[in-house]
Amino acid sequence: MADFTSGASCLPFAGNGKVKVHHSLEPLEAINDIFGRMRGKGMDGRVVIKI
Numbered sequence: 001m002a003d004f005t006s007g008a009s010c011l012p013f014a015g016n017g018k019v020k021v022h023h024s025l026e027p028l029e030a031i032n033d034i035f036g037r038m039r040g041k042g043m044d045g046r047v048v049i050k051i
Contacts, residue, residue, distance in 0.1 A: 024045070026048070028050065
């Protein structure tokens with residue numbers, strides 16, 4: 001997104017279900033594996049680390 005106008009123009013896509021959020025919840029014990037995937041470009045989306 002470049003600015004507010006372009007961001008606002010994306011909202012109808014999200015409202016119509018055309019935008020998907022890719023995330024996973026993983027334990028803190030998996031931190032080394034998470035960083036390994038980050039370095040290897042093997043991540044699809046975001047990772048939330050549960051403490």
